[in-house]
Amino acid sequence: MSDAVTLRVNGNSVTVPAGAMVSTAIAAAGADLFRRSVTGQPRGPLCGMGVCFECRVTVDGRQHVRSCQTPCASGMEVSTDE
Amino acid sequence: MSEPDAPRNFDVVVIGAGPAGLAAACRASAARASVCLVDDNPRPGGQIWRASLDRVSGPAVPWISTAARQGVRMIAGARVFAAPEPGRLALETAAGASLDLRYRSLVLATGARERFLPFPGWTLPNVMGAGGLQSLARSGLPVRGKKVVVAGSGPLLLAVARFLRHAGAGVRLIAEQAPLAALLRFASSLLRHPHKLADALIFRGSLAGVPYLASCWPVSAQGDGRLQSVTLSRGGRTFTEPCDYLACGFGLVPNTELAALLGCRMSASAPGEGVAVDEYQQTSVAGVYAAGEITGIGGLDVALVEGEIAGHAAAGQPERASRLFEARHRRRHFAQSLARSFALREELKHLAADDTFVCRCEDVPLGRIRASTGWREAKLQTRCGMGPCQSRVCGPPVEFLLGWKPDSVRPPLFPVTVNSLTQAGVRGIHKLQPPPFQ
Numbered sequence: 001m002s003d004a005v006t007l008r009v010n011g012n013s014v015t016v017p018a019g020a021m022v023s024t025a026i027a028a029a030g031a032d033l034f035r036r037s038v039t040g041q042p043r044g045p046l047c048g049m050g051v052c053f054e055c056r057v058t059v060d061g062r063q064h065v066r067s068c069q070t071p072c073a074s075g076m077e078v079s080t081d082e
Numbered sequence: 083m084s085e086p087d088a089p090r091n092f093d094v095v096v097i098g099a100g101p102a103g104l105a106a107a108c109r110a111s112a113a114r115a116s117v118c119l120v121d122d123n124p125r126p127g128g129q130i131w132r133a134s135l136d137r138v139s140g141p142a143v144p145w146i147s148t149a150a151r152q153g154v155r156m157i158a159g160a161r162v163f164a165a166p167e168p169g170r171l172a173l174e175t176a177a178g179a180s181l182d183l184r185y186r187s188l189v190l191a192t193g194a195r196e197r198f199l200p201f202p203g204w205t206l207p208n209v210m211g212a213g214g215l216q217s218l219a220r221s222g223l224p225v226r227g228k229k230v231v232v233a234g235s236g237p238l239l240l241a242v243a244r245f246l247r248h249a250g251a252g253v254r255l256i257a258e259q260a261p262l263a264a265l266l267r268f269a270s271s272l273l274r275h276p277h278k279l280a281d282a283l284i285f286r287g288s289l290a291g292v293p294y295l296a297s298c299w300p301v302s303a304q305g306d307g308r309l310q311s312v313t314l315s316r317g318g319r320t321f322t323e324p325c326d327y328l329a330c331g332f333g334l335v336p337n338t339e340l341a342a343l344l345g346c347r348m349s350a351s352a353p354g355e356g357v358a359v360d361e362y363q364q365t366s367v368a369g370v371y372a373a374g375e376i377t378g379i380g381g382l383d384v385a386l387v388e389g390e391i392a393g394h395a396a397a398g399q400p401e402r403a404s405r406l407f408e409a410r411h412r413r414r415h416f417a418q419s420l421a422r423s424f425a426l427r428e429e430l431k432h433l434a435a436d437d438t439f440v441c442r443c444e445d446v447p448l449g450r451i452r453a454s455t456g457w458r459e460a461k462l463q464t465r466c467g468m469g470p471c472q473s474r475v476c477g478p479p480v481e482f483l484l485g486w487k488p489d490s491v492r493p494p495l496f497p498v499t500v501n502s503l504t505q506a507g508v509r510g511i512h513k514l515q516p517p518p519f520q
Contacts, residue, residue, distance in 0.1 A: 019136025020222030027223050032207040032308040039445040042307050044207030046442070046475070048217030049129055050122050051195045051337075053470035053497075054442060062178070064470070064497065068218060069159070070176065071124050 007076035022067035022078055023048075023055050034067065036081040057081075092118040092155075094396045095171065095185035097162060097340060100128020101382055102374025103191030104145040105389030106396065110189070111152035113397035118155045118183065120173065125158060128193055129213060130382055134220045157181065163502065164493035165344050169369075172493075172502070180502035187369050187396035190341050190357065191389060194375035196238075196331035197478045199426075200440045200448065201433035203303030203312075204330075212242045212331040219249055226250030228326040231312050233257035233300045236333045236424045244288045246329070254323055255293040257314050259332070260424050262296040268423035271416070278416065301433055303328055315429075333424055335478045336376045342491040344370055349378070362403050363392035371396050380417030387413055431483055440483075441476040443469020451480065457489040470497045 003018040009029035016025045023045050026034060033042040034055050045055035050069040058079045059065040067078070094110040096103045099121035111117040119126070125133045126149075131142035138146060149156075159176035166172055171188075173181040196211040203209065210218065212234055219225045230251045232243045235258060243253045258265065272278045298316040303309055311324045336356040338348060347366035349358035356378035363371045373392040374385035387410045394403035434440060436449030444465040454460035457467070457480070466480075467473030472495065473480075477488050494502075 017135050017222055019133070021218075023218055024222035024224075027218075034207070037205070037442065037445050041205060041445070042207050043205060043442070044308070045210060045218055046198070046214055047195060047211050048214035048221075049132075049195065051471060052442070052475050056470070068221065069123060 005072045005074050007072050007074065007078060009078045010080060016072055020072050022057065022059060022065070022070045022072055022076070025072050025076075025078060026057065026067060026080060031080055034080050090182055091184045092116045093185070094118075094187045094189060094393070095120065095183055096189040096191060096393075097121075097171075098128065098191035098193055098374070098376075099123070099126035099156065099158070100130065100191060100193050100374065100385065101142075101145070102193070102376075102385040102389035102392070103128070103189065104142065104149060105386045106189040106191060106371070106373055106393035107154045108145055108148045108152065109390045109393030109399075109402075110187075110397040111149060111154045113394070113399050113402075115187075115397040116153075117149075118157065118185075119149065120157045120160055120162065120183070122161045123158065124176070126156060129217065132217055132220050135222055157183075161496050162340055163495045163498045165340075174496070174498045174502045178499055178502070180498075187371065188344075189363075189389075189392045189396050190344075190346075190365070190370065190372040190376055191374045191385075191392075192337040192340055192376050194334040194336050194379060195474060197333050197335050197482075198330070198475055199234075199332050199430055199433060199479050199482065200438050201300055201302055202435055202438050203305070203309075205439055205442055206303050206305050206309045207307070208305075208309035208326060209303050209312075209328045209330065212239055212329040214331070215327055215329040216242045216245050219246065219251075225327070228252065229254055229324060230327045230329055231255055231257065231300075231314075231323050231325045232329045233298075233312070233314070234331045234333070235259045235426065236331070237420070238331065238334070239329075240289065240294075242329055243292060247289065247292070251327075253289075253292050254325060255295060255298075256289075257295050257298040257300065257316075259299040259427055259430060260296060261427075264423045264425070265296055268419060271419040271423075274415075297427075299427075299430060299433075300328065300330060332426060332430070334375065334379045336378065337474075338376060339472070339474070339491050339495050341365065341370075341372060341376060342488075343493060343495060346370060346372065361407060362395040362400060363388055364395065369396075378417065379421065380414060381420065383413045384410065384417055426482065434479075434483065440479055441466040441469065441473075443467075443471050443475075446476075448483070452484065457486050460486075461489065472496065 046052040055067045093115035127142040131139040164172040341357045357372040371392040373388035391403045446466040460466040
């Protein structure tokens with residue numbers, strides 16, 4: 001864990017250890033809500049292994065990215081639902 | 083090991099880079115077969131050997147090193163979404179590119195996922211799988227100083243509690259739905275497996291002071307926008323425990339979707355109803371092998387030996403495979419006692435209310451699913467199981483609660499881009515499927 005990675009979550013700068021997943025950066029940014037369900041309920045990660053799709057967010061403009069399976073990269077722009 | 087423009091034709095393709103897949107890749111490549119290992123995760127090791135940040139888990143190191151030294155290619159962060167014809171698989175990478183992979187033999191080592199059971203409040207943020215919270219913590223999720231309740235069933239709960247405590251979390255209690263008598267039977271079966279007993283003793287030592295409650299299970303989770311407390315049932319009474327995270331899983335279910343798509347027969351006798359295999363780990367489809375949790379929940383040791391057997395056999399070395407039959411037989415015995423000890427109790431069928439969501443992708447409550455005659459009608463009328471997870475989450479609870487067996491599997495196995503579908507020449511994208519993303 002020699003290096004740290006800085007990225008942005010909902011416009012706010014967050015620094016996480018190298019190798020951390022996007023889900024970590026979202027939690028580190030203080031967000032509990034990752035997405036809103038089809039009926040508007042708040043949702044966050046469930047399975048942690050890419051199966052459930054509950055942690056999906058927008059990464060660099062790409063929608064429906066599973067944050068638990070996506071390593072953070074420097075300068076990445078992540079946005080969750082409101 | 084990853085080369086995006088490497089050759090696409092292999093003697094052996096292995097799907098899943100957990101213990102079984104790594105073992106298969108090592109044995110097949112030792113026989114000079116060209117081997118390609120594919121995994122959905124960004125790094126090899128599977129879930130049990132999931133890397134902590136960018137550090138590969140210790141026990142995975144020798145397997146990964148051997149595979150690399152023997153020329154195994156690895157495609158990480160890619161998912162198989164279709165099998166357009168025998169000997170051919172269509173993959174999509176994390177970046178959205180599609181790949182066409184061809185094989186002479188295929189080893190399916192797709193592992194298992196947690197079984198979730200719905201209860202009021204289970205969709206709140208910070209209610210997670212037991213293995214789920216562990217995976218996220220390994221990926222860097224900060225748990226230090228957080229209050230955690232671990233609940234559900236199976237030995238995974240103890241492993242997760244130990245991990246979380248080591249990571250600095252305050253583990254309030256472990257709620258195991260199985261009765262004490264079953265746990266004691268399981269513990270005594272460990273005596274026949276001395277290294278497992280050593281594991282158990284280490285667990286107990288590292289969990290000193292954490293209540294391990296038998297016949298105890300969650301009945302609801304409460305919170306405003308995120309989890310704040312969980313209510314548990316024990317001995318006919320309920321009590322409420324404040325917590326930041328609820329790590330909750332009710333055992334494991336094999337990931338059989340790809341095997342089903344390929345036409346492999348399932349076995350009703352395998353623990354968790356996995357893929358049926360012969361003594362060489364070959365499925366009912368010639369040239370397609372299966373190893374590890376996909377053939378029935380058996381744990382790490384069974385996965386490794388099954389992977390080795392499948393790897394030898396897939397590379398055309400059945401005599402080497404047969405030398406491992408005895409070891410596999412011994413290790414499977416443990417798996418059977420595991421399945422018996424942690425059988426799910428009837429009370430768990432009554433946790434979800436009519437308005438509790440069972441399908442989290444489409445927010446379909448139990449009452450609407452129950453009003454259907456079966457999976458097909460539920461999909462058509464309610465969209466249950468039609469979202470991105472393709473019923474991987476709601477399938478096992480629907481089977482447990484309503485007795486409905488999984489519906490037939492159709493491509494795509496995961497939501498993919500329209501581009502990938504057309505490039506892979508996938509036909510028969512059925513109307514029942516959800517619209518592909520993007």
